[in-house]
Every structure is written in structure tokens, then in C-alpha cells.
């Protein structure tokens with residue numbers, strides 16, 4: 001069968017590899033110059049930046065993906081477990097490391113509150129149970145109807161575990177200290193959500209980062225993307241870059257290919273990895289849109305962000321590979337991200353600094369560091385050069401104060417990427433970095449479907465679909481779609 005895949009992000013790359021292996025004739029058409037999508041690369045003066053993902057989490061999911069090809073991740077890249085997993089700055093004077101050794105983390109939680117270690121142990125036990133259930137019953141399954149979901153073991157066990165409670169409430173019942181609460185909740189940011197808006201079943205995130213660990217693929221996340229790209233090519237998938245798809249061609253309710261500036265590309269099946277709202281609103285006629293503009297207007301979007309890629313001619317002494325700067329009033333911060341009435345550029349945001357050169361000597365020239373600074377922003381707010389610069393300087397001031405280190409006088413490379421760039425480079429709806437947030441009403445079967453309800457032979461993969469946001473989730477999304485296509489077409 002002739003398959004066209006629109007977009008070469010992790011969703012498109014992984015689907016290309018899976019479908020090409022099944023013997024389909026696969027063509028991937030990508031708007032930008034490189035594979036990887038949100039995991040693009042920026043190189044400047046010997047500094048190499050992963051522009052998007054930097055946390056390699058859920059190693060089991062990567063293993064599962066490569067096992068489809070009788071391969072292991074280690075056949076493509078070297079994996080290292082980070083220790084410490086990450087550093088947290090609660091304030092200038094309160095800085096803690098979350099370690100790869102759980103015993104040390106129990107001791108850390110004991111220092112936060114009475115019995116903190118025991119409480120963390122219990123919390124992680126519950127998170128592990130939920131994770132195993134999710135892997136078996138939720139993440140790899142496609143819930144096509146509400147009955148599949150309500151009959152699922154997932155929901156039954158979930159009700160026993162009280163999963164319909166929100167995460168904030170759940171965590172408040174388990175821990176008393178601000179520090180403990182923040183450490184078990186910050187990771188919800190990976191799902192483009194806030195503790196108040198996320199079901200407590202997502203406390204699996206603590207099993208993911210604390211128990212399964214934080215890993216680094218040597219060469220960065222770009223190495224993971226290029227590995228899947230090579231894998232897809234090895235099965236015969238063909239790639240075409242710098243060719244934005246302008247239209248999905250539909251004749252009598254059936255797709256017959258796509259149109260680019262170069263002409264028409266015929267296909268028996270079109271699988272879209274490009275952003276879902278952009279595809280529905282801009283590439284399909286209104287009568288063929290399963291989810292028209294009004295649908296997207298009402299969704300809770302995951303945040304956009306300001307990302308500063310900064311190369312400095314010195315090494316930071318007081319930072320490690322992953323560093324979180326968590327603001328005291330972070331609840332207020334979540335409101336400016338998720339409440340459309342309060343959406344605004346933040347005054348005192350929490351932020352994240354990644355320094356891959358701490359682990360990977362190829363990321364920066366000798367004796368220098370590659371800094372990736374990320375500040376979450378509400379999607380859809382106005383973007384301007386002045387606002388970007390103001391926020392960037394506010395963060396640099398804060399970073400210099402908290403680390404006690406000079407950065408400004410050492411900057412060789414600086415690039416800022418924010419809302420308008422997400423829109424322009426990835427056709428991201430309202431400039432969202434991550435797509436659809438993981439609220440209860442946007443989880444599992446409540447996420448946009450893998451298969452169009454209005455156009456035959458039109459499918460979707462990637463972070464907007466089930467199971468959702470993050471590189472591992474997009475790999476699973478493609479596994480689900482490839483399975484559905486196999487079931488349907490053989």
C-alpha cells in the first residue's frame with residue numbers, strides 16, 4: 001500500500017519505520033529541513049543544542065519500540081543514568097539534589113518532614129502499581145468507544161485507587177511540606193498540565209522519574225531521532241524535506257494523497273504527524289474536519305514556552321545536567337499558564353535549565369557549557385521582542401543570583417525561541433509547545449482520535465493523540481496506529 005506521512009517528528013519517524021517494516025511503500029513529507037520535529041537541532045560555533053526534548057524518561061518504552069525491529073536502544077546510542085537525576089533550587093539558600101539512589105531520596109524527604117521517607121516509599125509503591133496498570137491497560141490500547149474505557153480494568157482499579165481525584169488534592173493528603181509536594185508534582189509539567197487540572201493517576205510520573213530514573217542518550221535526543229530516521233530508511237521509507245504539505249486531497253470522503261508546492265503525491269493512506277489542529281483547520285475542507293476550529297477553541301492547551309539557547313565560554317560550577325528553579329508561589333504561576341482569563345507573561349516564573357555538556361563532551365567546546373533555559377508560557381499570548389528580552393534578562397538575573405555565578409560576561413551564542421517561532425516552525429496552534437494538556441477530559445478516548453471520522457484512510461499520530469505528550473508517548477501512538485492499520489488493511 002502507498003502511504004504518505006505528513007511530518008517527520010518522532011511520531012512520523014516511528015510510524016514510517018513501523019509501516020515500512022510491514023512492507024508498505026512509505027513517503028514522509030516534512031516542512032522543515034531535518035527530521036526530529038520538536039526535537040530539532042541548533043548548532044552554532046561548536047555548541048550543539050537539542051531544541052526540544054532533553055529528558056530521556058521511560059526507557060522501557062524506547063526498548064519496546066526498538067524491539068519491534070529486533071533491536072535495542074543500545075544498538076544505536078549509549079545510555080547513561082544521570083546521578084543526581086536533577087537539582088532543585090527552592091530558593092537561593094535551599095538547594096537539593098534528587099539522586100538516582102532511592103535510599104538517599106528517602107533521607108532527603110525525612111529532612112523535609114516527619115516520616116517523609118516512609119511517606120515517599122508508600123507514594124512510590126502506589127505510583128509503580130499505577131504505572132504497571134497503565135502500561136498494560138491504558139497506554140498501548142486504543143480506546144475507541146466509551147464502553148472500552150468503562151469496561152477496562154484500568155478504570156475499575158483506578159476507582160479503587162481514587163484516580164478521579166486531582167493530583168494536587170491527592171498529594172496534599174500524602175505530604176505536608178512544600179518541598180516534598182513540589183518534587184512529586186513538578187513532573188506533571190512533562191504532560192503540559194498542572195496538578196490541579198490533572199487526574200491523580202498521573203502520580204505515575206514519580207515512578208517514572210524517581211524509580212525508573214533519568215537517562216541521557218550520548219549525542220542527545222537528536223541522536224534518538226536520527227536513529228529512528230536511519231531505521232525507517234533501512235526498511236525503504238523515503239524522506240522529502242523542505243516541502244510543507246498544503247492540502248490533504250479528499251475525493252468523495254476518501255483521501256487520495258497530499259498536495260505540496262512541488263505537485264500532487266498520490267497515496268492509498270495518509271498518516272498525519274503535523275499538529276492536529278493545523279491539519280484539520282488548514283489542510284482539510286470544513287466538511288471533512290472531524291474537529292473544527294470551535295472544538296480547538298474549547299480545549300485546554302499545554303503551555304508554550306520561551307527557550308533560550310545560550311553558549312558560554314566557561315563551565316557552570318553550581319549546576320548539574322538538569323536543574324529546576326521552582327518558584328514559591330507556583331500555584332499562581334499555573335493560573336497564568338492555564339486559566340485563559342489570567343494568561344499573561346509571568347513576573348516570577350518557575351523555570352528549568354538543562355546543561356547537556358555536563359554529561360556529553362560533544363555538546364560544547366572544551367571548557368565551555370551549553371545552556372538550555374526553558375520558561376513555560378501561556379499559549380496564545382502576544383509575543384514580542386521586548387517581552388522576550390525582558391523575561392530573558394529577568395531569568396538571567398535570577399540564575400546569576402541563585403548560582404552566584406556570572407553568565408552575562410561569558411555569552412558567545414544566544415538564540416531565543418518562543419510562541420511565534422513555534423507557530424512558524426511547527427504550525428503550532430496558538431504557539432503551544434506540547435499540544436493538548438492531559439486533563440481528565442483530554443485523556444485516553446477523550447483525546448482526538450487516531451482515525452479521521454470524516455475521511456476514509458486518513459490517520460493521525462503524535463502528541464495530540466492518545467496516549468499523549470512526550471517522546472515515549474508519541475512512539476506508543478505510532479505503535480497503536482500501525483497496529484490499527486495492520487488490522488484493517490493487513
Ligand SMILES: Cc1cc2nc3c(=O)[nH]c(=O)nc-3n(C[C@H](O)[C@H](O)[C@H](O)COP(=O)(O)OP(=O)(O)OC[C@H]3O[C@@H](n4cnc5c(N)ncnc54)[C@H](O)[C@@H]3O)c2cc1C
Pocket residue numbers: 006007008009010011012029030031032036037038039051052053054055056057243244245246273274275305307374425426427433434461462463464468469470471472474
Ligand atoms: C521545548 C520542549 C521541551 C520538551 N521536553 C521534553 C522532554 O524533555 N522529554 C520528552 O520526552 N518530551 C519532551 N517534549 C515533548 C516532545 O518533544 C514532543 O511531545 C514530541 O517530540 C512530539 O512529537 P510529534 O511527532 O507528535 O510532533 P512534532 O515533533 O511537532 O512533529 C510534527 C512534524 O510535522 C511537521 N509539519 C508541520 N506542518 C507540516 C506541513 N504542513 N507539512 C509537512 N510537515 C509539517 C513539523 O515540522 C514537525 O516536524 C518537549 C517539547 C518541547 C517543545
